[in-house]
Amino acid sequence: xxxxxxxxxxxxxxxxxxxxxxxxxxxxxxxxxxxxxxxxxxxxxxxxxxxxxxxxxxxxxxxxxxxxxxxxxxxxxxxxxxxxxxxxxxxxxxxxxxxxxxxxxxxxxxxxxxxxxxxxxxxxxxxxxxxxxxxxxxxxxxxxxxxxxxxxxxxxxxxxxxxxxxxxxxxxxxxxxxxxxxxxxxxxxxxxxxxxxxxxxxxxxxxxxxxxxxxxxxxxxxxxxxxxxxxxxxxxxxxxxxxxx
Numbered sequence: 001x002x003x004x005x006x007x008x009x010x011x012x013x014x015x016x017x018x019x020x021x022x023x024x025x026x027x028x029x030x031x032x033x034x035x036x037x038x039x040x041x042x043x044x045x046x047x048x049x050x051x052x053x054x055x056x057x058x059x060x061x062x063x064x065x066x067x068x069x070x071x072x073x074x075x076x077x078x079x080x081x082x083x084x085x086x087x088x089x090x091x092x093x094x095x096x097x098x099x100x101x102x103x104x105x106x107x108x109x110x111x112x113x114x115x116x117x118x119x120x121x122x123x124x125x126x127x128x129x130x131x132x133x134x135x136x137x138x139x140x141x142x143x144x145x146x147x148x149x150x151x152x153x154x155x156x157x158x159x160x161x162x163x164x165x166x167x168x169x170x171x172x173x174x175x176x177x178x179x180x181x182x183x184x185x186x187x188x189x190x191x192x193x194x195x196x197x198x199x200x201x202x203x204x205x206x207x208x209x210x211x212x213x214x215x216x217x218x219x220x221x222x223x224x225x226x227x228x229x230x231x232x233x234x235x236x237x238x239x240x241x242x243x244x245x
Contacts (some may be wrong), residue, residue: 015187022180040150054110063216065109071209082167090153093134122217139214142188185211
C-alpha cells in the first residue's frame, strides 16, 4: 500500500517534471527557431542595485521588483494589450481598472522600504487615469530573498500570419506562460518552510492563486530635459522634471 509520504514525494516530482517539460515546449513554442524564453544573468552579488534597491534601469526606463499574489499576475497577463505586446518587444501591459483587485497589497522588494504598497503606486508620477501596469520580466523561484532568477517574455515569430492570427498566437504563448507558472507554484506549495520567503507569511497562502509571484513593473520614462533661460545670468540651463526657482 502506498503511504501518504510516498504519494507526496511522487506528486511533487511529477509537478517538477511537468514544469520542466512545459518550459521546454514554451521555448520552442509552435515551431519557433529561436528560444522564446529569455533568461537574464543573476546579479553578481547581494550588493547589486537590483538586490539592495529592487530596481533596474534600461533604455531610460526604471523597473521595480514587486512581489504580488499569483492571481494578480494572471490578471495582468490575461488582460494584456496584444498590440503593445507585439510592438514593444514582449511588454505585457494593462490598465489597473482591468484587475479584479487593483488595490490588493503588494510588496516592493527594496531592503530599506517597509511600507504598505499598491501596484498603482509604481506609476504614481503619472495622473491616475493614465497609469498602466507594464512588465516584461518575471521571476520563478519561491525563495526570491535568496535567488534572483529572471526571465523575459519574447514575441513569437509572425512569419506569414496576418495581424489578427499573430495576436492570437501571442495570446496562446502568454497562456502557456500562465499554465507553466501555475504548475510551478503548485510544486512550490509543497516546499519546506525553510525555503519560504519573508512575505507573504506561509499561513496567508491558502491556495495556489495566493502564492507569491515576483514581477518587475516598469515606471514611465522621465520626460526629456528641456532648455530654460536663467534670467539672472541670461544663460541656458537644462532641467528635467520638477525643479525649484
